[in-house]
Amino acid sequence: MHFDGPVRPRLALSRITLNSEIANFVASREAEDSVNALGRALAVGWKRYFLLQTLIAGVFALLLAGAVVGWMRLSRRRTVVVLLASLLCVEAVNVGAVMIGARTAQDRLREVDSLAALVGRTPLPGVPPAAEPELGAVDALVLGVSVATGAGLPAVAEPTAQARACGRSADAFAAKLAAVNRWRVVNLACGGATITAGVAGSQQLGDVVVPPQLAVAKKSERAQVVIVSIGANDVGWSSLLRLCAVTPSCDNNASTAYFQQQLAEFSLNYEQLLLRLRALPVHPQILINLYFDPFGGSQDCLAEHGLTPAMQKSLLALLHSLNEVLRRGAEAAGATPVRPDFTGHGLCDPQPYVQDVNAAAPFHPTAAGQLAIALADQQALQHELTVPPTTR
Incomplete structure (x- = not known):
């Protein structure tokens, strides 16, 4: 000022x-x-x-x-x-x-x-126009991170270089929504994406440069639904998981201060992202997917990997703070927050919706978990609008 x-x-x-x-x-x-x-x-x-x-x-x-x-x-x-x-x-x-x-x-x-x-605030960088061709007739778009790509699950058929680099799967919830509604859903999500590098800005993955997801989304003038899964990479969730696994305690001032600093910066970027999503063509219905509890009720199975029940409780408290930011921002912007229900299907439960610690994408949803996310989104959409399919 x-x-x-x-x-x-x-x-x-x-x-x-x-x-x-x-x-x-x-x-x-x-x-x-x-x-x-x-x-x-x-x-x-x-x-x-x-x-x-x-x-x-x-x-x-x-x-x-x-x-x-x-x-x-x-x-x-x-x-x-x-x-x-x-x-x-x-x-x-x-x-x-x-x-x-x-x-x-x-x-x-x-x-x-x-x-x-x-x-004051640090504005998001301007979204450059994407060089990709027009998307054509699209019913829904999915933006976000590896949770939305279906990381660790079978890849899409005949993947492009970008789809392969981003880890997009045929079992992602986008594919399940497309099948049940007979929609054309374009999944733009990419593993490792953040708001500034991935959604609003380009993302470098090895030799592949992935254009900003928002820039590609702007090319669709008919998509009536946009589903967003974002936030974990912005706040360094994976780093906190690794920190908890190798230290005696992750409930300390250092880790909490780190998370709060990242969350404060994410909050400002998230607010600007919501404003840009509302300005998309045809003003689509926006769903903001919240994060699920990856641990579940029984938490003893992770102790051998360094994650005690006390540590998991601390991590869940941080995850709850992120979900609160996502929920309040969505409601303030007129979007719909969606919380997938993984109750009874955590990592330590008999039928987990979460991939094991030794899996290709630990703590990410399994195919059943992706289905649970799709069901939650489907239920939210039924209360909001009915999208006429463009493809049969």
């Missing part, structure tokens, strides 16, 4: 914790008290800033004046007079600058109605 005047404090978002305290603060019935408390906190921070700035200016003034006095070889009395005069002049100018900044800041801060307005 730009402030007029020679002294301009820089407001930066250095850390934010998504927890119940912030929710209670925002939802407080005593809204006026909350605003006053936030104002007092900001005023204290600025006072400290101006005090420190004043002290630094005084120290440099004395140093410079002392150097000049030493070079001129003045008497002790004249030295004291020059030093005091220099200090007073510099501090007078500094205090005046502070007052100007404080006066203009009041008017600027009255315009603030959001955290982004106060500290």
Whole structure:
């Protein structure tokens, strides 16, 4: 935020914790008290800033004046007079600058109605046009990460270089939705994708450059449904799993701070992604797939791999935070959040919907898990719209 005047404090978002305290603060019935408390906190921070700035200016003034006095070889009395005069002049100018900044800041801060307005945000890169040909008649599009590609499952028939690099499978939930509804569904998801590298920006996979999924999606002028599965790679979920497997405890300040930092950045990118999805041609119905519980009720089977029940509980708490961001963002943007039901089919259950730790894609859905995701999406769509098939 730009402030007029020679002294301009820089407001930066250095850390934010998504927890119940912030929710209670925002939802407080005593809204006026909350605003006053936030104002007092900001005023204290600025006072400290101006005090420190004043002290630094005084120290440099004395140093410079002392150097000049030493070079001129003045008497002790004249030295004291020059030093005091220099200090007073510099501090007078500094205090005046502070007052100007404080006066203009009041008017600027009255315009603030959001955290982004106060500290700004890093915009997503522009989506370049895709070089691929038009998609033609398409009923639905799937965007996102390896959960949506069907990682670890049999590949699609006659895969293109991009489909092979992204790991797209014939058992992905996109294929199951296409079969049951007789739709044409184009699966643009890609393993390892994030919002900035994969969905809104291009993705480098070895020698293959995968164009931005959004850019390809824009070429469809008839798709009435867009299903998005995103977030795990943005917050470093795989890294947290590996960290828990090799350390005595992953419920510590370091891992939590890392996750919260990644989640805060993802939240801003996710908000901009939702705005771009709403601007797609024909304004399709948007489904945001939430993440499932990969562990299930019985959690003892993973202890030999370094994931104790306590660690799994910590990981599920982080996953719940990600799902909350996905859900609230979807609802605020008019999209539909969808939570697949894996109850009784976790990794340690008799009939898991999740691939084993030693599988090609650990913790990713099996073919049955992909079917469960398709069923959840299908149920959500039945409440929203009926898409006439373009192919029979």
